Every structure is written in C-alpha cells, then in structure tokens.
Amino acid sequence: MADDEIILSELDDEELVAQMFDDLYDGLKEEIEEGVNILLERGWTPYDILTKALVGGMTVVGADFRDGILFVPEVLLAANAMKGGMHILKPLLAETGAPRVGKMVIGTVKGDIHDIGKNLVSMMMEGAGFEVVDIGINNAVEKYLEALETEKPDILGMSALLTTTMPYMKVVIDTMKEKGIRDDFIVLVGGAPLNEEFGRAIGADAYCRDAAVAVETAKTLVARKHNQPAAH
Amino acid sequence: MSPASTTNPPPTDERLTVDGLAPEGRGRVLLIACGALAREILAMKEANGWDHLDLQCLPAILHNAPQRIVPAVETAVEAARGRYAEIFVVYADCGTGGLLQAACDRLGVGMVEGPHCYSFFEGNAVFAARGEVTAFYLTDFLVRQFDAFVWRPLGLDRHPELRDMYFGNYETLVYQAQTDDPLLTEKAKACAERLGLAFERRFTGYGDLGGVLGRL
Known part of the structure; x- marks a missing residue:
C-alpha cells in the first residue's frame, strides 16, 4: 500500500x-x-x-x-x-452560458496533415472562452473561404508544420484580399517553421509562437476590433 | 594493400547521429553534409573514385532540429575556408525555410536543390509530381536509426499511447531504399507496423545526389 x-x-x-x-x-x-x-x-x-x-x-x-x-x-x-x-x-x-469572447475558424493548410499544434490552439482557445470551428487538415483556400462565409468568425487561424506548405497561407490571405474580405477577419498564423517576419510578409495580423500566445493575441485583437468605431 | 585501406574505418550510425564525421583533410573539394548521408556519399565516392572529394558530416540528429542546421553549417564552412578550393553543402532546405540557401549564398558555397533528402533521393521532379500528403518517409539511415530519430524523440518508448496523435493522419510509411538490403526492408516493415501505417518500399538509389556530386 x-x-x-x-x-x-x-x-x-x-x-x-x-x-x-x-x-x-x-x-x-x-x-x-x-x-x-x-x-x-x-x-x-x-x-x-x-x-x-x-x-x-x-x-x-x-x-x-x-x-x-x-x-x-x-x-x-x-x-x-x-x-x-x-x-x-x-x-x-x-x-x-459561459462568457463567449469570440469565434475562430481554424485549420491546417493544404498539403499539410499535421494537427498537433492546431489542436492545442483549439483547446486553449475554447478554454479561454472562444467558440472554435475546427475545419481539420489539408485545407484548400476554397474550404477556408466557405468556412468564413458560413461561420462568420472573428478570427481565421492557419497552421502548418512544413516549410513546403507554409507559403500556402499567403495564397489564402491573397485570395481574401482579392475578394475584398481580408479586413473582415483577424488572421492568426502559427506552426513550428514560422516566425514573426513570415507572418508579416504574408499579411497576417499576427504570428503566434504557441497556444498561449495565440490565446493572448486573439483576446487582444478581438477586443481591439470590437472597440473600433463603425466604418465611416 | 589498396590505398583505400589507409582510410578511416566507416563511421557507425550512432557516431554519425551524435558527432558527425571529421574530414580526412585531403581533396580539392570539401563536402559538408548531414550525417544521415555519410554512408551514401562514401559509397559513391568509393565507387566512382572521387578522390578529390573530402567529407565532413554534421551530426545527423540535427535533422530533428532544423533551426540548428544553419548555424552549424555556417560554423563548419568558416572553419574550413581557405583549406579547400571549393566547399559544397550536402543539405537540401531540410526544414530551414530558405534560411540555409540564404546562408550558402552569403557564404558563396553551393548546396543541394530541393526541400529535403526524401525529395532528392526520389528525384526532385518526381517527388514533386507525386504530391503525396499522407506518406511518412524513411531512408536507409533512418530505418537503421528509427528509434533514435523517431520513436524515442517523440516519447513513444515511454508513452506509446501518443502514437495516433502523431501519426493518425498518415496512411503509409514509404521506405525509400538507397540499397537492396532485405534485412533493412524487414526492419522498415516493422517500423510501419509500429506506427500503424501501411508499408511501401520504393527503390530510389541515390536519386539526384549522384548527379550533383558528380559535377563537383
């Protein structure tokens, strides 16, 4: 005993x-x-x-x-x-009826099946009071756009583990720009091979180095978005 | 006795994993390579009589920590500068996100084209055309060193229940065989079983690597 x-x-x-x-x-x-x-x-x-x-x-x-x-x-x-x-x-x-801080659509980009980081972020975001819609792995731009249209989230989260797939994040952001919807969403990106410079270069709002940073960044940017005056 | 018998004995995989390989200090061209490629490069060197090539290997375990590859290569190139007519880096991008290419450009040395060894062993064009997403690759070296590079670093020796969190989205273990070795093929099959994946063996030989080194 x-x-x-x-x-x-x-x-x-x-x-x-x-x-x-x-x-x-x-x-x-x-x-x-x-x-x-x-x-x-x-x-x-x-x-x-x-x-x-x-x-x-x-x-x-x-x-x-x-x-x-x-x-x-x-x-x-x-x-x-x-x-x-x-x-x-x-x-x-x-x-x-726990407080809801915001809503996020999250998914791993096309060509990439790694979801450990994404799943951790999803869990911590839910823990922080966000509603999370996880669209899974290997997502083409059409899938992201469809989820944004259907779910109308505050945040789009994209994840990649491979240096060969991370450039696809730019494809998604560029398509959002072409369609005139880029500024309707906060775009957060993450994944082992990424860094802040990459996040800036592709036009994301922020690179999040881990799940805790993702939560803090999401809270800050959502609060800022909600505090913005209406468009004039 | 042949001149080859005066060279050092072939390095063990364990040594290549942790320490790499020191150059012999002779030859016109220094290859600074990943330790996981040592045996293949030495085999090609011997088969083709490439006595002008000297080989230095960085620890193969850097494969698991790509952020350490660029500083290690930079240090090795700087240390060898002036002692060889040419230095060539036998790494592909290997998860450095273009940083290794940028470093090699800055240092004025060449490197292997492609995203990683899985790609250049199959041939970059062929690998890209396959567009495989759910394949997990092992080379001869990685089959031999499966426990050191995959099983233990992922904690599967201590927590086998994590296996599907890592590999649940993969479907097939593709063994890219550089040599015909039935024992290695059996070991690769066993690796696939341990990971819960289907198995495929693809003989690649040295792929693009032979051509790259042959031009030096």
Whole structure:
C-alpha cells in the first residue's frame, strides 16, 4: 500500500486545484477527470473549473514548454488530460452560458496533415472562452473561404508544420484580399517553421509562437476590433 | 594493400547521429553534409573514385532540429575556408525555410536543390509530381536509426499511447531504399507496423545526389 497516495476528495478546494495543476503537468487524465467531478459536486461553476483549474494548469505546462523544460510528448499528455476534463465540462458550459469572447475558424493548410499544434490552439482557445470551428487538415483556400462565409468568425487561424506548405497561407490571405474580405477577419498564423517576419510578409495580423500566445493575441485583437468605431 | 585501406574505418550510425564525421583533410573539394548521408556519399565516392572529394558530416540528429542546421553549417564552412578550393553543402532546405540557401549564398558555397533528402533521393521532379500528403518517409539511415530519430524523440518508448496523435493522419510509411538490403526492408516493415501505417518500399538509389556530386 502506498502511504503517500493522495485522495483527491479529501483535499480542500485550494489543495485540490494545486493537485490538479500537478496532475495536468504529469498528464494524468483520470485524475483530472476525477478532480473536475469533485469540483462540480462541490458547486463550482463549469467556467470556474475550466479557467482556474484546467487552463491555469495548462498555462504552467505551456510556459515550461516555451522555456525548454517540457517537450512535445509531455505537452501532448497534459493536453490529453485537459481534454478529458474539457469533455466533462463542455456540455455544462453550453448549458450555463459561459462568457463567449469570440469565434475562430481554424485549420491546417493544404498539403499539410499535421494537427498537433492546431489542436492545442483549439483547446486553449475554447478554454479561454472562444467558440472554435475546427475545419481539420489539408485545407484548400476554397474550404477556408466557405468556412468564413458560413461561420462568420472573428478570427481565421492557419497552421502548418512544413516549410513546403507554409507559403500556402499567403495564397489564402491573397485570395481574401482579392475578394475584398481580408479586413473582415483577424488572421492568426502559427506552426513550428514560422516566425514573426513570415507572418508579416504574408499579411497576417499576427504570428503566434504557441497556444498561449495565440490565446493572448486573439483576446487582444478581438477586443481591439470590437472597440473600433463603425466604418465611416 | 589498396590505398583505400589507409582510410578511416566507416563511421557507425550512432557516431554519425551524435558527432558527425571529421574530414580526412585531403581533396580539392570539401563536402559538408548531414550525417544521415555519410554512408551514401562514401559509397559513391568509393565507387566512382572521387578522390578529390573530402567529407565532413554534421551530426545527423540535427535533422530533428532544423533551426540548428544553419548555424552549424555556417560554423563548419568558416572553419574550413581557405583549406579547400571549393566547399559544397550536402543539405537540401531540410526544414530551414530558405534560411540555409540564404546562408550558402552569403557564404558563396553551393548546396543541394530541393526541400529535403526524401525529395532528392526520389528525384526532385518526381517527388514533386507525386504530391503525396499522407506518406511518412524513411531512408536507409533512418530505418537503421528509427528509434533514435523517431520513436524515442517523440516519447513513444515511454508513452506509446501518443502514437495516433502523431501519426493518425498518415496512411503509409514509404521506405525509400538507397540499397537492396532485405534485412533493412524487414526492419522498415516493422517500423510501419509500429506506427500503424501501411508499408511501401520504393527503390530510389541515390536519386539526384549522384548527379550533383558528380559535377563537383
């Protein structure tokens, strides 16, 4: 018998949230699900659990990834654990009318099937209160335009892992310009081989180096957009 | 004894992965190459009697960290400058997003055309025409070093449950064979099984690389 086994239900709220931070960091999905259920039983709102326990924990993971303390496998495990918690909270969030910050359409560009980064961004954006419409991988410009037309988001997010596919982001942005709709949307781009210079060169509003930066950038740019005076 | 017997013994894959290969210090042209290409270049050198080529390899593991390729190449070129009539970089773009080409232009040295070795081994034109999106490629070297380059860096040795998060969108493992080696083919098949992918073997030989080096 392990003497040091932690019984989550015996922890007070503060200790439990701290333990959930640790469990997220260690990628322990079942423990996260248990923690979420305990907090729900204690009367926490789904929104508070999401922001204070899950997003708070993932923010630590994101910071340590950025600092080179954690690597991709550990981040994926943490994300998987958070996903377990989100799965419980998502229907409840819809019922309880959690605040909605904005809407994003996100997808990986044509020729590229890598979606780990995109999925992390989607999850963290949802955690931050954005409605996310994920159009998946290998998206041609027509697919992006269709999603923009149908979903009318605030933000378009494009992702690429390959240096051979990242130039396609410019194709999408140039087509948006041709159609006169470029300025109707905030365009965020990301992916391992990108950088700020590339983001500027292709005409995106911002390059986001990781999911946490994507969330902060999205919040800032959406707030700025909403504060803009109507066109005159 | 043949003159070839005076050269250093062939480097091990493990050494090529971590340390690369030091040049012998003789020859008119220095090749600064990815360690993953060492055996192929040495084989071509021997088969064609290219004694004017000297070979230096950077650690092959830079394949997994393209942001480190450009500084490593720059350092190697600067260190070798003046000791050879010509320096040639045996890397393609290799995930540097054009930065390696820019560095080579700045340094006044040539490099291999194409996005990566998978492309120039098949031939850049053929590879581009295929337009494959869901293929995961391995070369002879990468089959031999699958654990060091794929399995362990992705954490699959510790967390095999992550496999489908990485490879769920891939369909086929394409083994681009530089040599006919039934044992390597079996190993490549096993790699495909471990990744949950269909398997295809494509004999490429050295593709565009032979022509490129033959012109030096």
